[in-house]
Amino acid sequence: xxxxxxxxxxxxxxxxxxxxxxxxxxxxxxxxxxxxxxxxxxxxxxxxxxxxxxxxxxxxxxxxxxxxxxxxxxxxxxxxxxxxxxxxxxxxxxxxxxxxxxxxxxxxxxxxxxxxxxxxxxxxxxxxxxxxxxxxxxxxxxxxxxxxxxxxxxxxxxxxxxxxxxxxxxxxxxxxxxxxxxxxxxxxxxxxxxxxxxxxxxxxxxxxxxxxxxxxxxxxxxxxxxxxxxxxxxxxxxxxxxxxxxxxxxxxxxxxxxxxxxxxxxxxxxxxxxxxxxxxxxxxxxxxxxxxxxxxxxxxxxxxxxxxxxxxxxxxxxxxxxxxxxxxxxxx
Amino acid sequence: xxxxxxxxxxxxxxxxxxxxxxxxxxxxxxxxxxxxxxxxxxxxxxxxxxxxxxxxxxxxxxxxxxxxxxxxxxxxxxxxxxxxxxxxxxxxxxxxxxxxxxxxxxxxxxxxxxxxxxxxxxxxxxxxxxxxxxxxxxxxxxxxxxxxxxxxxxxxxxxxxxxxxxxxxxxxxxxxxxxxxxxxxxxxxxxxxxxxxxxxxxxxxxxxxxxxxxxx
Numbered sequence: 113x114x115x116x117x118x119x120x121x122x123x124x125x126x127x128x129x130x131x132x133x134x135x136x137x138x139x140x141x142x143x144x145x146x147x148x149x150x151x152x153x154x155x156x157x158x159x160x161x162x163x164x165x166x167x168x169x170x171x172x173x174x175x176x177x178x179x180x181x182x183x184x185x186x187x188x189x190x191x192x193x194x195x196x197x198x199x200x201x202x203x204x205x206x207x208x209x210x211x212x213x214x215x216x217x218x219x220x221x222x223x224x225x226x227x228x229x230x231x232x233x234x235x236x237x238x239x240x241x242x243x244x245x246x247x248x249x250x251x252x253x254x255x256x257x258x259x260x261x262x263x264x265x266x267x268x269x270x271x272x273x274x275x276x277x278x279x280x281x282x283x284x285x286x287x288x289x290x291x292x293x294x295x296x297x298x299x300x301x302x303x304x305x306x307x308x309x310x311x312x313x314x315x316x317x318x319x320x321x322x323x324x325x326x327x328x329x330x331x332x333x334x335x336x337x338x339x340x341x342x343x344x345x346x347x348x349x350x351x352x353x354x355x356x357x358x359x360x361x362x363x364x365x366x367x368x369x370x371x372x373x374x375x376x377x378x379x380x381x382x383x384x385x386x387x388x389x390x391x392x393x394x395x396x397x398x399x400x401x402x403x404x405x406x407x408x409x410x411x412x413x414x415x416x417x418x419x420x421x422x423x424x425x426x427x428x429x430x431x432x433x434x435x436x437x438x439x440x441x442x443x444x
Numbered sequence: 445x446x447x448x449x450x451x452x453x454x455x456x457x458x459x460x461x462x463x464x465x466x467x468x469x470x471x472x473x474x475x476x477x478x479x480x481x482x483x484x485x486x487x488x489x490x491x492x493x494x495x496x497x498x499x500x501x502x503x504x505x506x507x508x509x510x511x512x513x514x515x516x517x518x519x520x521x522x523x524x525x526x527x528x529x530x531x532x533x534x535x536x537x538x539x540x541x542x543x544x545x546x547x548x549x550x551x552x553x554x555x556x557x558x559x560x561x562x563x564x565x566x567x568x569x570x571x572x573x574x575x576x577x578x579x580x581x582x583x584x585x586x587x588x589x590x591x592x593x594x595x596x597x598x599x600x601x602x603x604x605x606x607x608x609x610x611x612x613x614x615x616x617x618x619x620x621x622x623x624x625x626x627x628x629x630x631x632x633x634x635x636x637x638x639x640x641x642x643x644x645x646x647x648x649x650x651x652x653x654x655x656x657x658x659x660x
Binding site: 129130131150151153154169170171173174175176177179199202203204206209210212213216217219220221223224226227230239242243245246249253255257258261262265269318354389391424425 | 452453455456457458460461462465466467468469471472486489491508509510512513517519530531532533535538539542543545546548549550552553554555556557559560562563564566567589591614
């Protein structure tokens, strides 16, 4: 049960560095929190708690020492809860919980930005190189599935990266390793069963997908499209299969590359309908715009590019849409 | 879990699949519905297992905070069904799932504390002090409480090496190594394969707080 307690003005409710699992709600009065701000050059700071507000939450739920000293600035009535009681209460007050989450995530973002300021350039290495190195680790350990994933991701994020050619080569090698099935005895058995049928590649959507990605990276779009169509035509069997989803999107990209814009529009529109929340949805909208632009339907193209501009946070795709819109304006 | 949530956000992984890799851009976070997920980090030539997570656990949550590269990898240890969310749609999930919101609140609390502690190390001006404070931090992570009064100071053995210390204190490995060697010569610590032993943590704490006081 929560305990109600009164504190006289000037008395300390808890000290900095104390460890405790208690959360407080101020009912009446005023509480001052005193702390050293690590973010702001160890400046001494104070916060005021007013009736209705919680305090001592972070250190109690995160089970670390108090970061501040809490003092009653007037005569106070305070409700003291255990972490468990706090959780029960919070679960019933979604609004309070969401508000706290927002405050905490802002604090976290803030402190992270300070951490980053201190990390000098030579400590933060190039991301693309680092990702590539992870692939090397898996290759060395003959974990070809995982190496394949890393190299395909490398090619997805950095298609023009310095190591792209090397990644393609290694991706192909990883795939050879995969077919040999060294790292997955279960899959060897599965493949042996399938070998009696037509091509073994299409029996496993994952493998077929990687095969297609590899074809795509070698500019063999027709071959890639054939493999991807096979995966897509089989359907996702009611489950939300990762590779089915990716194949769908990739197939649209193949059509775009082959200048088959009607097909591309069809695939990307269906992709958006099926997976409106997918992180690739924005790119799909952009690609529809691009397809319309290429077949000369500029009004429709504009509509889709404008849609891109309104979707989510600004990124590379926004910039591409922006310049496509400008290009249309210039030519009109 | 509502069926339509599973349909809309559910993703399936086979055992061994990488859900995301360290250094990949991070845009989504996950709630495990079934199966086990292992969090790993490749340090030098070895893969370190940081955590094993199960149904109801969340991972990749930093994607809500900022678009930074992943700091660790998540791999499916068994067949896994997980719900995938991003910055735009995660509030939907939290509003319908108080337990998950509370879990996230706890994770964020801990992360804020850890980040502030790291900031305390990074804000030191002197490289030796940074390394010393990192050793203190590693002792704290093992459960050492600097506010507890003790009669004896016992040696504290840490599972750490040059690389792990270097990644915490933001110094290059060769500089970290030089300082650690210097500490060995000063009889402050002992180093053996993958362990560092602090001989007298109070001495280190005094040393660091001295350095913290004189930032000209």
